[in-house]
Amino acid sequence: MKELLLICLGSIFVDNLLLSRYLGLDTLPDEAVNLREVARLGLFTTLIMVIATPIVYLVESLVLAPFEIWFGRPIVILLVIAATVRLASSWIRPFGSFSVINSGLLGLALLTIGRGYGLFESLVYALGSGLGLTAVLLVLAGISDELRFSNIPESFRGVPMIFIVVGILALCLGGFCGMIKL
Amino acid sequence: MKKLILGLCPLLVVATTWKIGLLMGLIVLVTTLIATLIFGLIQRYLPPDSRRACHIIIVGTVIGLADLYLTMLFAEQRQQLGIYLPLATVSCLLLSVDALEKGLGKHWSSLIWAFIGGGYYLGLLGVVGGVREIFGRQTPLASSAPGGFLSFGLLLGVIAAVSRRVCGERTIAYLSRLDLRR
Numbered sequence: 001m002k003e004l005l006l007i008c009l010g011s012i013f014v015d016n017l018l019l020s021r022y023l024g025l026d027t028l029p030d031e032a033v034n035l036r037e038v039a040r041l042g043l044f045t046t047l048i049m050v051i052a053t054p055i056v057y058l059v060e061s062l063v064l065a066p067f068e069i070w071f072g073r074p075i076v077i078l079l080v081i082a083a084t085v086r087l088a089s090s091w092i093r094p095f096g097s098f099s100v101i102n103s104g105l106l107g108l109a110l111l112t113i114g115r116g117y118g119l120f121e122s123l124v125y126a127l128g129s130g131l132g133l134t135a136v137l138l139v140l141a142g143i144s145d146e147l148r149f150s151n152i153p154e155s156f157r158g159v160p161m162i163f164i165v166v167g168i169l170a171l172c173l174g175g176f177c178g179m180i181k182l
Numbered sequence: 183m184k185k186l187i188l189g190l191c192p193l194l195v196v197a198t199t200w201k202i203g204l205l206m207g208l209i210v211l212v213t214t215l216i217a218t219l220i221f222g223l224i225q226r227y228l229p230p231d232s233r234r235a236c237h238i239i240i241v242g243t244v245i246g247l248a249d250l251y252l253t254m255l256f257a258e259q260r261q262q263l264g265i266y267l268p269l270a271t272v273s274c275l276l277l278s279v280d281a282l283e284k285g286l287g288k289h290w291s292s293l294i295w296a297f298i299g300g301g302y303y304l305g306l307l308g309v310v311g312g313v314r315e316i317f318g319r320q321t322p323l324a325s326s327a328p329g330g331f332l333s334f335g336l337l338l339g340v341i342a343a344v345s346r347r348v349c350g351e352r353t354i355a356y357l358s359r360l361d362l363r364r
Contacts, residue, residue: 019327019328020327021192021195021327022191022192022194022195022327022330022331023191023192023269025188025191026185026188026189026191026272026276028188071246071247071249071250072242072246073268074242074245074246074268074269074271075238075239075242075243075246078238078242078271079235079238079239082234082235082238099185100234101189101272101275101276101279102272103189103191103192103269103272103273106268106269106271106272107192107265107269110265110268110269111265114264114265153339153343154343154346155339155340155342155343155346156335156339156342158184159184159187159188159335159338160335160336160338160339160342161335161339162188162335163331163332163334163335163338164331164332164335164336164339166331166335167328167329167330167331167332167335168328168332170327170328170331171328174326174327174328
């Protein structure tokens with residue numbers, strides 16, 4: 001139980017998907033939307049992660065690992081994710097800016113496989129990573145909302161500013177580095 | 183446009199020296215070209231519903247082949263790339279979809295767009311790798327996770343400033359690859 005809690009907390013604060021692994025920045029919506037929409041987008045991504053990662057674990061341990069098809073992993077993972085998104089979109093209204101081609105979802109599944117987690121561990125890890133990603137996206141959306149009124153040099157507006165803000169956020173979270181060994 | 187730059191993000195992790203950055207960029211360029219060529223040729227024979235899935239399978243297969251070749255020929259560099267080589271699938275898919283959209287159904291046109299996109303990634307990854315290598319000798323920050331974001335953001339800003347000064351607004355709009363605000 002304690003291990004699961006540590007994995008969850010560690011994946012939110014210490015080994016954040018976006019800030020220390022560079023994954024999932026393309027979940028960020030294209031145009032400025034309000035915070036509620038960003039939170040819904042993040043939670044939708046979390047839901048997809050929580051459903052897809054255990055399925056990927058099962059496929060990996062039952063099919064891919066016994067037959068040593070390691071080079072086919074990205075295809076299988078992407079297809080599982082695409083199927084999950086299609087399934088989830090039938091219950092929940094899909095988002096305009098949500099794309100199946102998302103580095104966060106694929107990267108999380110690959111990381112889970114690489115760490116050799118079990119079924120419950122991968123579920124908890126997916127939940128923690130999704131919540132961490134949602135939190136960072138919310139902070140990022142809030143900051144870029146404020147940045148619209150500040151005087152940024154013309155060339156740095158838009159994407160360069162996003163990267164600089166994310167870099168500073170990553171520096172802030174660097175304080176947690178090494179607190180929990182994952 | 184913004185999506186394309188954000189899709190480059192996961193590849194930044196490995197770009198800590200110019201050699202690895204160029205290698206990663208080269209893989210993306212070649213993979214995108216091959217995948218766009220194959221998918222462009224068979225696209226019209228596929229039913230519209232399964233096009234995206236076929237695209238994923240083709241790009242994933244080409245990346246898997248690249249993985250096999252790298253493991254065979256450059257095992258040491260393959261170790262350094264880690265899980266980020268399978269993650270290049272996402273970037274290649276983004277570039278390939280974008281190239282096919284921009285090519286408007288003409289083979290040569292979409293191939294040229296794929297070349298432009300892949301070359302853009304190649305150049306950016308190489309330069310970011312070089313910058314992080316040079317500054318990483320002075321301070322460990324540049325080669326860590328926050329440093330990657332910061333140096334990439336600053337680099338994009340500088341590139342936008344220089345190109346605005348040298349080429350003027352019209353050229354940037356024509357290239358449309360350098361207009362980061364959209």
